[in-house]
Amino acid sequence: MSSAPRAKAAxxxxxxxxxxxxxxxxxxxxxxxxxxxxxxxxxxxxxxWRFRLAPRADAHDDSFADxxxxxxxxxxxxxxxxxVLQGHGAPAYTNTPYPFPLDPPRVPDENPTGDHLRVFTLPADWPAGGESVLRFEGVDSCARVWLNGVELGEFKGSRLPxxxxxxxxxxxxxxxxxxxxHQWSAGSYLEDQDQWWxxxxxxEVNLWHRPDGTAADHFVHASWDHERDEGTLRVESTVPGRVRVPELGLDLATGESATLPVEPWSAESPRLYAGELATGGERVGLRVGFRTVAVEGGLLKANGRRVLFRGVNRHEFHPETGRALDHETMRADLLLMKRHNINAVRTSHYPPHPAFLxxxxxxxxxxxxxCDLETHGFHAVGWRGNPVTEERWTPALLDRIARTVERDKNHPSVIVWSLGNECGTGAGLSAMADWARRRDPGRPLHYEGDRSCADTDLYSRMYADHEEVGRIGRGEDRDGPPARAELxxxxxxxxxxMGNGPGGLAEYQRLFETYPRCQGGFVWEWIDHGLADPRFGFAYGGDFGEVLHDGNFVCDGLVLPDRTPSPGLDDYKRVIAPVRIEAGESTGTVRIRNLHDVLDLxxxxxxxxxEAEGEELSGGRLEVPPxxxxEQAEVKLPPAPGTPRPGGESYWTVRAVLSEPADWAPRGHEIAWGQVQDTARRSPAPATGTAPRSADGxxxxxxxxxxxxxxxxxxxxxxxVxxxxxxxxxxxxxxxNGAPWxxxxxxxxxxRALGLDRMRHRVDAVESADGAVVVRGRLAPDxxxxxxxxxxxxTSDGERLTVAVxxxxxxxxxxxxxxLGLGLALPRTMGGVRxxxxxxxxxxxxxxxxxxxGRWQREVxxxxxxxxxxxxxxxxxGVRWAELTDGDRALRITGDPEFWFTARRWSTAELDAARHLTDLVPGxxxxxxxxxxxxxxxxxSCGPGVLPAHRLRVARARFAFTFEVLRG
Structure with missing residues (x-):
């Protein structure tokens, strides 16, 4: 009798x-x-490239490499x-669950495997001598490589070269x-980031020639002494050579140092000096940015100044090409960030394309x-088998941090290394931290998942609420080791x-500005990961038949998938503006605060x-000291120009714009604005005086x-109506909807459990009395x-109609x-809005x-x-009045007090029932x-709820609206 086949796990x-x-x-x-x-x-x-997809890793032999x-x-x-975005298989989205059994390092037999072939012609003028290097910038998740039939090797580490x-x-x-x-590999256990698989x-894949006498590697050390206003440059190279920076008059040997007056590099003033590393066989262009990063006195400082992160987390994503981004898209992202006052990026949760840096x-x-490391899915089994706790995984962990640091070490913008994300704690993580500190002691380390902060130089948290952030800022967080309180x-x-939001950003920012230890944060995240799909508009988890998925949790960005800024991005721009413009203490003054880290004004x-009633009456330049x-100053505003219209609301709008063009925005680009009230709005008079009468029912x-x-x-x-x-x-x-966990x-x-989505209306009485029609009723859930x-x-005055509620x-x-308010429906032709x-x-x-x-105009x-x-x-x-028009007539609605106004071509019930944009059909x-x-x-959706001041508590309410039809 033949023996049973040996179990794969054995x-x-x-x-x-x-x-x-x-x-x-x-x-x-x-x-x-x-x-x-x-x-x-x-x-x-x-x-x-030629391509063939197989459902298993062993479906084909290696003969295709011949x-x-x-x-x-x-x-x-x-x-x-x-x-999977080019017609072969389908994408899948999970937040934390692994889409395969947790049996590290094993993966299922169902392992989609793509064979790729590229035939290329080596140019006739390809240099002789030296070495040639085949470089892969990123392959997900495991690649085995042959050239001209000879196997070169294999590798894992998807977002690394x-x-x-x-x-x-x-x-x-x-x-x-x-x-x-191979789609799945042992490396997949280290890449459980919240994103599409x-x-x-x-x-890119490139063939590089490496001449004799070339530097296999080099490390640019460019520090800045803020007390002496001097920079020190030293370039290490595996092959000796010369370092030249013409603008600074530098010509020195590799390994030598030079100290001299320079301008420092910072996010606000990114001063770069063009240089060159020349060895016997190659010339390498350098872009030198002098800056020093250190944790001193419990603060993270760059060039001796506290840094305040006004940041975002950024996944690499495009709605058509996934993580394959072109240079134009990366640049467009950064221009949008800079134009919205964002000064920092966390490359969640892997090194980005090097062009982005x-x-x-x-x-x-x-x-x-x-670093390209996350093992979040192990939380489902109590973190049993988590790779950072097992010695057999340590070589892979060290390889990942080394490839991150070595690739990106010459970028002045990189001021902190992060060991990874949501992978628990363990000896493997400590080994990564030890290696990074030895290799590059000039940058602090970050890792959020260890509350002890044993392997980090920063105390980092996710989604701590406002109250906790305040306690931390005041030094009242006593639940951790004493050393953490000094970070x-x-x-x-x-x-x-995610979706509409986020809310509460302004309250966070005030905490960051109040407590020096609280050095800002990174909004999650930059872009919605909706994949372009004609069936849905944009697709999310579950739209490709996935059984295990996390729905639209992948759509949680400040820009929509097509990179249209969401209202949340506009909100964030104002909240984090580096200039604060507010009403001064004295009437007719404005207080200007400079919140920059480095720049004066x-x-x-x-x-x-x-402006009066939204119309500008006069304007000009406002002289503000630099x-x-x-620093801050209270600046006198020009006097009001005469008498505003009767009953009108008037105010000053103050703007701060770029005086000269920047690399990221044109001259006149708005950085900040504020409004100061002059005369307050008067409550509109209700329409009264005309008695109701009956006619035709x-x-x-x-x-x-x-x-x-x-x-x-x-x-x-x-x-x-x-x-x-x-x-x-x-x-x-x-x-x-909140978070299921x-x-x-x-x-x-x-x-919904209470029944607020299906409230019952009842009319108890419709009465005509005292020149009014009074409708009494009741609104209640089942x-x-x-x-x-x-x-x-x-009530009415004959021309206008008022309803007091x-x-x-x-x-x-x-x-x-x-x-809480009124809902009504108008003909579809009433599609213009002012x-x-x-x-x-x-x-x-x-x-x-x-x-x-202001006064605004849009189509519905x-x-x-x-x-x-x-x-x-x-x-x-804050709407005072709104008009809906069909071009010939306009229905004006005036509120007392101000109100929130929405107008749509579908009902609230239809909006509630929709799951995708294509479900919304105008009626x-x-x-x-x-x-x-x-x-x-x-x-x-992943954080604190609505602050008490912004909750709509059930209470007695009184409000009114006046309707008037305007012609022409």
Whole structure:
């Protein structure tokens, strides 16, 4: 009898296939700095490759690597690229769960494997002598490589470069490069980052010539002494050579130091000096930025000054090409960041494309460079088997930190190394920290997952609420080791930007500015990872048939997938603006505060405009002294120009703009703004004096017709109307839905359980008395004795129509309301909108810092924010009046007090039911909400909820709206 086949799990480690071994790879050259500006020859191998996909790692033998192999019937794909985004297989999204069994280092037999072939011609003028190196910038997740039929080796570490020496294998003329890529490998256990699983050769492949006498590696050390205003330059090189910086008159040997007066590099003033490293066989361009980073006195300092991070976390993503980004997209990202006052990036959760760091050097951003390491999914089994705790994984961990540091060490923008993200703690992590400190003692270390901070120089947290951040800032956090209390504190993730939001950013910023130890943070994250898909608009987890997925949690960015800035980005820009413009203590003055880390205000021009009812009456330049960082001044505003219109609201708007063009924005680009009130708004007079009368089953009241049975408005001034009715429901935001792992944050679930999404209306009385029509009723959920008693009192002066609303709670309400106001529907032709209030973008009680008081005009379609998963959006706050028009007539609605205004081509119920943008189909109506109150937004999709000051508590309410139809 034959014995049963041996179980796969019983294989000894040495018998495991290479893709299941914990070792980082074989055959690769040692890590070094790369992407150098060199005069050595380079042959790009990007473009069309032959491709074949198999469902298993062992579906095909290695014969395809033979140069004579006929691949004529294979498909073609683009490299860089992901095969699942080019018609082969499908992407999948998980946040933390591994999409395969936890059995490290083993992976399933179902292991999509892509064979890639690239035939290239070696140029006739390819240099002789020296060495040639084949360099892969990024392959997900494990690659085995052959050149001209000879195996070079294999490697893991998806977001890291790997090189092979190939000089002896190159042939004149035709050459064949074969690469087998496995989606799953032992390396996948180290790459459980919150993102799409996207296999493939997604960064460039290049053949480099390395001449005799070339420097295999070099390390630029450029420090700056803030006390002496001097920089010191020393360049290490594996091959001796000369270092020249013409602008500084430097010509020194490698290994030698020179100290001299220079301008320092910082995110606000990214001064770079062009240089050159010349060895016997090569000239390498250098871009030297002098700066020193240190933790001193409990603060993280750059060039002797405290750093305040106004940052974002950034995954690499494009809605069509995934993590394969071109240079133009990277530059566009950074220009958007700089133009929105962002000064720092955490490269979550892996080193970015090296060109991105080049751009950070040029344009000026502080960078926390994170190693390609996350093992978050092990939390599902109590962290049993977590690689950072097991010695067999330590070589792979050390390989990853070495490849990160060696590749990126010459970028002045990189001021902190991060060991990884959400991978627990263990000896492997400590080994990484020890290696990084020995190799590069000039940069502090970051890692959030260890509350003891044993391996880090910074105390880092995710999503700590405002109260905790305040305690930390005041030194009241006594739950950790004493040494931790002496470290700088930052929020490496906060302000979860999922859907509508995040809220509460301004309150965080005040804490950062109040407590020196609290050195800012990084909003999660930069971009929504919605994949372009005609079925959905943008697709998210589960849209490709995944059984295990995390839905739209992958869409949590400050910009939409197509890089349209969300209102959250505009809010963040205002919150983190490096200039604060506020009303002064004296009437007619403005207080200017310089919140820059380095720059004075000499690079900005200030202007003022005096506005009444949203119309500018006069304006000019405002003289502001060139305040140093941290300084402030109270500046007298010009006098008001005469008498504002009767009853009008008037105010000054003060702006700070660039005086000269920058590398990242044109002259006149706005950095900050503020508004100072002059005369306050007067409460609008209600329309009264005309008595109602009955006619044809309706009630006529001035320009209005009301239904005599329901009391609802039928038309006003000839414009058909349905409603209004008192409403409380909104289509829940992602932050309303909260986080499943924190049930207390799931506010929308509790709203639905109470029945706020299906409130019942009842009309108790429609009465005509004292020159008014009074409609009394009740709004209540099923299966509850909670209710809102309502009274709508309609009056008119013959031309205008006013409804005064009273709302009285009944019962003991324990939840806030989503919103409180009136809802009505107008004909679809009423698609033009004008309003006087906050704008031009949306805003809610704890968002909308980027919206300013003014007079605005948009079409209804343009009022929508097209969040990947449809939800409450588009409210304009502080609206005094709004007009909806069909071009011939306009329905003006004036509020007392100011109100939130929304207008959509679908109802709240339709918005609530939609799961994708393509579910929203315009109907025959424009649905209008006139809200007296809105619940705040918060950040509870992964963070704290709405602060108490922004919750819409159930209480008595009184508000009014006046309707008037204008012609022409």
């Amino acid at each position: 294989l000894p480690y040495a018998a495991l296939p290479y893709y299941e071994q914990t070792a980082p790879g074989t055959g690769c050259l040692p890590p070094r700095t790369g992407y150098a500006r060199t005069d050595a020859a380079r042959l790009p191998l990007s473009g069309g 140069p004579a192999y006929d691949s004529g019937d294979w498909d073609r794909i683009e490299v860089p690229g992901h095969w 790997h090189e092979f020496a190939v000089g002896g294998l190159l042939r004149t003329g035709r050459n064949v490069l074969a690469v087998r890529v 996207l296999p493939g050769i997604f960064r 080049d751009l950070c050097d040029e344009l000026g951003l502080w960078v926390i460079d994170e 700088p504190f930052l929020l490496c993730e906060y302000g979860h930007a 000499g690079h900005l021009t200030f202007s003022w405009a005096y 305040l140093e960082p941290g 309706g009630l006529l009241l001035g320009p209005g017709v009301l239904d005599a049975r329901t009391g609802e408005l039928v038309s006003v001034g000839g414009v058909p 349905r409603g209004p009715r008192v409403e409380v429901w909104r289509a829940p935001t992602d932050n309303d 924190l049930p207390e944050t799931e506010l929308a679930r509790r709203w 299966a509850s004795d909670l209710a809102l008693a309502t009274e709508l009192r309609w 009273r709302v009285t709670p009944e019962g003991e309400w324990r939840l806030p309301l989503p919103r 309003w006087f209030g906050a704008g031009p973008g949306e805003s809610y009680p704890d968002t909308g810092g980027g919206a300013r008081l 379609d343009a009022l929508q924010t097209r969040y990947v998963r449809p939800q409450e959006n588009g409210a304009r706050a 025959d109506s424009v649905w209008v909400n006139l809200d007296h109150g809105q619940h705040g937004i918060g950040s509870a």
